[in-house]
Amino acid sequence: MYSEDFQKSRYLIIMDNIKDRIEKGDFNPGERLPSEPELAKQFKVSRSTIREALRALEQENIVTKKHGIGTFVKAKPLYTSGIEELFSVTDLILRGGHTPGTRLIFSEYKTANAEEKEIFNLKDDEKILLVKRIRTSNQEPLVYCIDKIPAHLLPEGCTLDRESIFNFLEDKAEVKIDCATTNIETINGLPEISENLKCDVKTPLLVLKQSHFDEKTRLVLYSINYFRSNNFSFNVFRKRLK
């Protein structure tokens, strides 16, 4: 009952096992793994289960399969887990080993304008919550965030002044953010924003405009994040199709 991988599915256990063996150097980068029937024998499971495990490993970019040849360990542990994985700014800072903080600039309910009604698919007179905050990493300002959320998704009168919006939406509003489309661009510093970020107007800013969707692909959060570009950059893992 209190065991951790109690009733974890076999393919997940096998997956972890293979990961560990790669980590340990049992299987080395570039090397071929034992064939599927071979692994099936070793783990005493059917080949289907092995295939499931290998498929998952391939999806995590840890191995590649080649038809008629074999399954190979990818070189560098390419889990750069870059920007293609969606996480909140809070998580971003935590993963960097720093302490996240929030400074509220502005929080107000307002009637949605035409564009907002369009993107959130709202009826007349519906309101949205507009929040402007500075997110800090170890007390230092890192990013200026503007967030917009339809009011009907939120409990009455909350202002989102402290918490991670992701966590708040999940815990208190039962909205699970599933994915986002992000546009990345860069602009020159802007007076209000640069001042709040304590950086020079001459320092360019990295701008992420993000439309966040829940599992039903409803747009639930639109945010614009201005990052101090002198202490920030993003990684993306890009894969060729075909």
Place this chain on the structure above:
Amino acid sequence: MYSEDFQKSRYLIIMDNIKDRIEKGDFNPGERLPSEPELAKQFKVSRSTIREALRALEQENIVTKKHGIGTFVKAKPLYTSGIEELFSVTDLILRGGHTPGTRLIFSEYKTANAEEKEIFNLKDDEKILLVKRIRTSNQEPLVYCIDKIPAHLLPEGCTLDRESIFNFLEDKAEVKIDCATTNIETINGLPEISENLKCDVKTPLLVLKQSHFDEKTRLVLYSINYFRSNNFSFNVFRKRLK
């Protein structure tokens, strides 16, 4: 013999069929698809084959599955084709419906320095080809590219002055670029680069530093691209894990 999807696997055919029906409005965004056993009956295949098709559709972000509930059509065809798909600058321009061009600034073989030997895993005295080019879109400069390739991957004495490096490596050097890790940041304009891009030094530049790997995860191309940020931005599709 001459039919196009002759011997295409069944799950791919089913996948296309379901895609078409979503396209046509047969299945609408947010709606539940027929259950797996139901689809199996319709297509006269086993449930496993249906699951394979649905899995592929899920991977393309066209449907989502929920345990114990069903499989649902995602809303907007969330154009996946952002920066997470790796393509050459040439393709990038072509996809925008413009005409790509190249202006050679510099092309020379040089002995790899310590850092380059490290990243490319080279022995002493090995050389790399260093190329600096301006890529143009409809004759207008768009991006300043610095590319580094180990000499041993290339035929003797080529300078890569005209072609797409991706195409050249595939056609002439038998090197297939498979994936890349990309770092995105922004910097202030630099004298040499801004001048070549015909933009003001005050215009910030979007910088993509990319390590390109082949199928064996060998680093085969390292490139730094400086984009004129005033006419460029990227999209990324970000997915939440778990």
Place this chain on the structure above:
DNA sequence: ACGGATTTGTTCGTATGTATA
């Protein structure tokens, strides 16, 4: 709160197809 029906998730075993060496 319980139970049964429905739906997806996991696993098995087997057979056949296709790519590569």
Place this chain on the structure above:
DNA sequence: CTATACATACGAACAAATCCG
């Protein structure tokens, strides 16, 4: 041509999540 390896497909059984009466 043959052996090996991965890919696709079938059908069956049971598990786990969800829903509804």
